[in-house]
Amino acid sequence: MKSYGQYCSVAKTLDLVGDRWTLLIVRELLLRGPIRYTDLRGGLPGIATNLLADRLRALEAAGVVAREEPGPPIATTLFRLTPRGEELREALEALGRWGIPLMVPGPAAGDAFRAPWLAFPAEQFLADRRPDGPPVRIEVRTAEGAIVIESREGRIQTLPGTTEKPDAVLSGKSHAVLGLLTGRVDLPAAESMGLRCEGDRAVLRRLLPKPIATAPEPAPKLSS
Numbered sequence: 001m002k003s004y005g006q007y008c009s010v011a012k013t014l015d016l017v018g019d020r021w022t023l024l025i026v027r028e029l030l031l032r033g034p035i036r037y038t039d040l041r042g043g044l045p046g047i048a049t050n051l052l053a054d055r056l057r058a059l060e061a062a063g064v065v066a067r068e069e070p071g072p073p074i075a076t077t078l079f080r081l082t083p084r085g086e087e088l089r090e091a092l093e094a095l096g097r098w099g100i101p102l103m104v105p106g107p108a109a110g111d112a113f114r115a116p117w118l119a120f121p122a123e124q125f126l127a128d129r130r131p132d133g134p135p136v137r138i139e140v141r142t143a144e145g146a147i148v149i150e151s152r153e154g155r156i157q158t159l160p161g162t163t164e165k166p167d168a169v170l171s172g173k174s175h176a177v178l179g180l181l182t183g184r185v186d187l188p189a190a191e192s193m194g195l196r197c198e199g200d201r202a203v204l205r206r207l208l209p210k211p212i213a214t215a216p217e218p219a220p221k222l223s224s
Contacts, residue, residue: 016062017088021047022055023095026064026081026088031116032160034068034080045112059085096120100182106175113174115145118181119158122147125182126207128154136203139166140181142174151207168199183209 004011017023021044028043029035035043041052056079059065064085068078081088100121107113118140131154138149139162148159148166170177172195179185180195187204189211191197197204 016064019055019058021051022059023088023092025052025055025059026085027092027117027120029065029079029081029085030089030092031119034078036076036078040079043114043116045114064088093120093124097124100178100184103175103178104184113142113144115140115142115147116158116160118142118147118174118177121178121181122149122158123156125209126151126156127209128156129206133206136167136206137163138203138207139163139169140177141169141171142177144174149207156207166199167203168197168201170204171196171198180208183212186211 003015006012017026024044024047025040028040032039032043037052037056041047041049044052056065060067063082065079066082068080070078122140126149128151131151135150135152140147140149141162146160146162148161148163150157150159170180172190173193176185176190176193176195179193180187180190185193187195187197187201187208
């Protein structure tokens with residue numbers, strides 16, 4: 001691992017986690033850990049197995065990642081973040097917020113997607129307008145998988161997979177779902193992008209952010 005050779009906390013941080021794939025490994029462990037090596041690799045499409053092993057060793061040596069050897073019936077090593085590694089959550093969330101405008105055009109050709117990646121925007125952009133109301137669950141389905149968004153006592157959290165009897169179900173392409181969850185588009189606009197909504201729409205209005213107002217496009221100049 002190369003060093004910037006600077007006595008600066010930003011440079012020292014990048015010395016440790018600035019290599020390609022490192023922060024995405026941390027992302028997966030924040031979203032899904034403790035996790036098996038094979039499942040971790042499945043959440044990192046495009047990474048070579050030897051590179052993943054190298055990055056994990058470096059993160060272990062730095063005290064960011066630790067191994068667990070659970071007993072039966074789990075007969076394989078699990079990887080998890082240490083408390084020091086968990087401290088990177090705020091940095092990852094900030095990077096995720098900053099990058100939302102880069103997602104607006106939709107995925108580029110060949111871009112991979114995994115449903116658990118919706119957890120960060122869901123937990124950051126959604127807010128319960130009735131925190132004293134009954135718990136509610138929204139199931140979000142894409143071609144790549146599903147997550148459940150739950151609000152309980154005003155706290156938004158996400159769960160992997162599906163749930164029985166969700167209050168509402170959103171299904172469609174990843175960019176339509178992401179646009180709705182982050183307030184980039186409203187529900188009618190998301191539906192025009194192919195999003196399907198089933199169940200109680202009042203639940204959606206309770207949790208979804210208000211759509212972001214966009215500046216009108218400038219009028220075309222008239223030729224003289």
